[in-house]
Amino acid sequence: MIIDSHCHAWTTWPYDTTVPDPGSRGRIEQLLFEMDRNGVDRAVLICARIDFNPDNNDYVAEAASRHPDRIVPFPDVDCSWSPEYHTPGAAARLAAVGDRWPIAGFTHYLGEANDGWLLSDEGRAFFAVAAERNLIASIATGSAWFDDLASIAAAYPTMPILLHHQGLARAVDGLDSADLRALERLADQPTIGVKVSGFYYGSAHPAEYPYLDQVAIFERIYRAFGARRLTWGSDYPVSPWVACTYAQTLDVVRRHCPFVREPDLAQIMGDTMAALLETRRPLSA
Numbered sequence: 001m002i003i004d005s006h007c008h009a010w011t012t013w014p015y016d017t018t019v020p021d022p023g024s025r026g027r028i029e030q031l032l033f034e035m036d037r038n039g040v041d042r043a044v045l046i047c048a049r050i051d052f053n054p055d056n057n058d059y060v061a062e063a064a065s066r067h068p069d070r071i072v073p074f075p076d077v078d079c080s081w082s083p084e085y086h087t088p089g090a091a092a093r094l095a096a097v098g099d100r101w102p103i104a105g106f107t108h109y110l111g112e113a114n115d116g117w118l119l120s121d122e123g124r125a126f127f128a129v130a131a132e133r134n135l136i137a138s139i140a141t142g143s144a145w146f147d148d149l150a151s152i153a154a155a156y157p158t159m160p161i162l163l164h165h166q167g168l169a170r171a172v173d174g175l176d177s178a179d180l181r182a183l184e185r186l187a188d189q190p191t192i193g194v195k196v197s198g199f200y201y202g203s204a205h206p207a208e209y210p211y212l213d214q215v216a217i218f219e220r221i222y223r224a225f226g227a228r229r230l231t232w233g234s235d236y237p238v239s240p241w242v243a244c245t246y247a248q249t250l251d252v253v254r255r256h257c258p259f260v261r262e263p264d265l266a267q268i269m270g271d272t273m274a275a276l277l278e279t280r281r282p283l284s285a
Contacts (some may be wrong), residue, residue, distance in 0.1 A: 004236070005233040007046065025241075044105070047074060048081075061073050074106055077108055079107065113144065114145050138164065141167075166199075180217060196230050
């Protein structure tokens with residue numbers, strides 16, 4: 001089984017507004033087409049209520065209701081672009097999202113600067129709700145938050161945490177960067193995993209597939225975390241806009257990471273995510 005652990009869908013393209021197809025480029029039908037063409041069984045939709053898409057949670061949830069065997073929605077809850085970001089009441093807002101939809105996880109994008117919220121009473125209450133409801137936390141963050149995130153992982157040891165795009169460790173910062181070393185230290189927390197996605201974000205040459213400099217970063221992550229805490233993601237439909245095709249997001253791992261052992265490849269490409277989803281709240285509840 002192949003599961004895409006990180007992709008998106010929008011009714012209106014949220015980035016370059018000069019594209020000729022803003023009303024179709026990001027739609028769920030495009031994603032399903034790419035999944036079918038490339039043999040991908042399921043996809044975790046990372047919701048992002050950005051720009052022209054304030055109803056993105058609703059859009060993805062409705063798509064999941066039509067394709068329950070293919071689409072797993074992770075709603076956007078208080079992400080850094082929202083007016084609710086790190087304001088009082090986050091725990092209640094997460095609970096309300098969970099009451100409205102039978103979700104297996106949620107998405108939270110943190111800002112670049114650490115404002116201390118994770119370890120505040122509000123932050124701890126937020127993750128207490130996530131743990132109580134047996135949710136996966138899909139977190140976009142860089143190293144500024146890693147120490148605090150480790151404390152959250154230790155406090156709520158039943159809640160899996162998945163970091164977006166290789167924990168934002170970047171090849172352009174070097175193989176001995178402080179960010180990469182901080183990410184490797186997070187491997188001490190057994191419930192923290194990393195998404196194998198977005199190779200082009202960290203590469204010095206984002207147009208030069210297969211991003212061998214970022215592949216070297218991934219090798220370090222693979223050695224630290226092990227395959228059972230790694231999940232492949234396409235970052236579609238952002239990936240073709242930035243750098244590469246859907247097929248290439250698969251093959252950068254399957255063909256250009258020779259250090260990945262064959263049994264581990266199946267884990268990364270789907271088995272890790274499948275095991276996480278099996279332990280969550282039933283999607284049909």
